Every structure is written in structure tokens, then in C-alpha cells.
Amino acid sequence: MSSLVLLISLSQLLSPISGNFIKETKQGKKISEIVSGKFYYAPPSQLLFHVYNPLEQIFTFNGDTLILFYPKEKKAFKIKSLNPMVSSSVSSTWTFNDKIDFSKLGYLFVKKQKMADTLYSYWVPKGKSVIKAIIIGRLKNRMVSIEIDGVQQNQFSKILYTKHLQHNSFCIPTETYSIQCPPADTLIEHFTYQDIRFDIEIPDSISHFSIPNGIPVKEVVW
Amino acid sequence: MFYARNKIIAVLCAFLMLAMPFELLAQEATTACMQAESDAQRDVNGTTWFALGCLFGAVVLVVAMVSEPSPKATMLLGKSPEYIAAYTDCYRHKAKSIKQNNALYGCLLGTGLSVAAYAILIAAASTE
Numbered sequence A: 001m002s003s004l005v006l007l008i009s010l011s012q013l014l015s016p017i018s019g020n021f022i023k024e025t026k027q028g029k030k031i032s033e034i035v036s037g038k039f040y041y042a043p044p045s046q047l048l049f050h051v052y053n054p055l056e057q058i059f060t061f062n063g064d065t066l067i068l069f070y071p072k073e074k075k076a077f078k079i080k081s082l083n084p085m086v087s088s089s090v091s092s093t094w095t096f097n098d099k100i101d102f103s104k105l106g107y108l109f110v111k112k113q114k115m116a117d118t119l120y121s122y123w124v125p126k127g128k129s130v131i132k133a134i135i136i137g138r139l140k141n142r143m144v145s146i147e148i149d150g151v152q153q154n155q156f157s158k159i160l161y162t163k164h165l166q167h168n169s170f171c172i173p174t175e176t177y178s179i180q181c182p183p184a185d186t187l188i189e190h191f192t193y194q195d196i197r198f199d200i201e202i203p204d205s206i207s208h209f210s211i212p213n214g215i216p217v218k219e220v221v222w
Numbered sequence B: 001m002f003y004a005r006n007k008i009i010a011v012l013c014a015f016l017m018l019a020m021p022f023e024l025l026a027q028e029a030t031t032a033c034m035q036a037e038s039d040a041q042r043d044v045n046g047t048t049w050f051a052l053g054c055l056f057g058a059v060v061l062v063v064a065m066v067s068e069p070s071p072k073a074t075m076l077l078g079k080s081p082e083y084i085a086a087y088t089d090c091y092r093h094k095a096k097s098i099k100q101n102n103a104l105y106g107c108l109l110g111t112g113l114s115v116a117a118y119a120i121l122i123a124a125a126s127t128e
Helices: A002-011 A089-093 B002-043 B046-056 B058-066 B081-126
Strands: A017-027 A032-040 A046-053 A057-062 A067-069 A075-080 A109-116 A118-126 A132-140 A141-151 A157-165 A170-180 A187-198 A218-222
Touching: A046 B046, A057 A109, A067 B081, A075 B081, A141 A170, A218 B081, B046 B081, B058 B081
Parallel strands: A075 A218
Antiparallel strands: A017 A032, A017 A187, A032 A046, A046 A057, A057 A067, A067 A075, A109 A118, A118 A132, A132 A141, A141 A157, A157 A170, A170 A187
């Protein structure tokens, strides 16, 4: 489902953008880990993260394949997913459009409920699914949260969108929190986006990225 | 004697300097594997596979063996090539093992219950 959300969101953003990102991860009692770099989006579907810290890495997708390239080590990976692979946190970050129609993603609308100023809409899967319900929170027509409840008790993941940036008809959250709860330790991924630039010229090496010739590529299918 | 001892120390120092990167790589692979196993446990719902195995039997067991797991892509953001190599291998192994084991236990329970139900039915029919 998350990959569909990503595709629908991206397909409606027509201008290229770039900026800096910081990703902070906390899992249970573990010390948080920080990853930072630049991100680029070139329509219709090229999304690329250029990591500079803690090491240099190119992280991008080509359809259902995740491409990882290490310029210094001259190594690369192609990780092809037989199932939708794009993670909820990657897609959540790029949910620019507020008008996602979950009925097109195989969900039935159940009800709307207002709590404080936030309007929540409840969706359930049409068929059998490990997902019990999806709850979308909107504040002033901006998507502020997605909660995905699992069939198992106490199992859920929640994505929070904050500090929105308006650009034409799109509302871009510049901070996202992805919280994934039991059965294992709670996992929190916090993305911050800074210096976001619109309608920029994206270099061809990024908008049409491919692994340079002669680099050994490890291919993984899962 | 003095020179011989110095030579031994120098060789030891050189060995330790050379061995250090390998030790760090091994440590990184171990960390990646532990993280992958923890992520697989969080991502793969064993109860669902158990229930499916119980309901649909051997078909689900085959699906569990064939289907590939899908971890969170962001877990690989900013990780070294050594980490990625170890993580992908360990995640696949662990996720498959959770699916297969739970599907197998579910399948065995389902089969056991079916056999018991038939046995009761046959016993009931033969006593009439």
C-alpha cells in the first residue's frame, strides 16, 4: 500500500525539488543513529537520496528495485523486491498530496470523527489483510497523521507530518515521524527536510542515475 | 635479546594494525545481522502465518517457502556495503524461518485437528 501512496503522490508533483535531509533513528533503548545528506526529486518518478554522513551513499529506486551505490568503495547493490518495497517512512515523507483516495487502494471508508481541530477518517481493507484499519488525520486540509493498525493487538505504526511548507497546490511536510510499535522494540524514524528548493535544475547524472560501468553489483531478490 | 624482543613487539603491532579492520568488519556484520533479525521479527507476523497454516495447510507452507520478505528500505539508508551484505542475508534467512516455522506448526495443528475430527466421526458412526 505504501508504494502506491508514494506513486500517487509523486505523480501529481510536476516540478523538480531538492533539499537537505536528516534522518534520526531510535530503536528501544538503543542510542539514536543519524544519517544526513541531500535529496532530489525529478518528475515523474526519480527520487534520490545522496547520503554524506556517516558515509557516502546513493540511495534511489528504479521501479521495484532499490539501488545503492558507494562512490568511494566502488560497490553497488540492486535489491529487487517481489513485493512492494518502498517503506512507509520513505513514502510518508513524500506524501505531498492531501487528496489520496484510499478507495482506489483497496480500502472502504467507514466514518469521520473530529477530535479537537483534527478530522480523522477511518478506512478498513476490503479483503483479508494484516492491516485492521487506517486512520487519516487532517488539520486545515493538511494531512497530519496516518495510523495503521495491525490485526494483532497493540501492533500499529503511525506517521506524523509536521511543519508543512506550501507550494502551489501541494503541502510538503518538512518533518515526519514514523513510529512502529510491538511485537519488537518500538522503532522511531524522524526525517527533517531543510533548504527545500522548487523548480530547480537537477543534473542529468541524478535525474537519470545509473550505476557506472565496471562497478561490481550485488543483486538481491526478496 | 633486546633487539629480538623489540622485533617481536613490532611484528605484534603490525599484526594488530592489520587485524583491526577485519575485526571491525566482523563486528559490523554481527551488528547488521542482529538488527536484521530484530527487524524481521517485527515485520513478519508469525501469528498470521500460524493461522493461515492451520486453515489452509500445505499450500501455505509452500507459499511461506517461496515468498520473499520485504524489509523497510530506510533501514539501509546510510549503511556501509558490508552492513548491507550481512543485513540482506540475515533478514531473508530470519524472515523465511519465522514464516516457515509458524506455517509448519499451524499446518501440523490443522492436520492433527482434522485427523481427530475424522476419528471422532468414524468412531461415532461405527458405534451406531
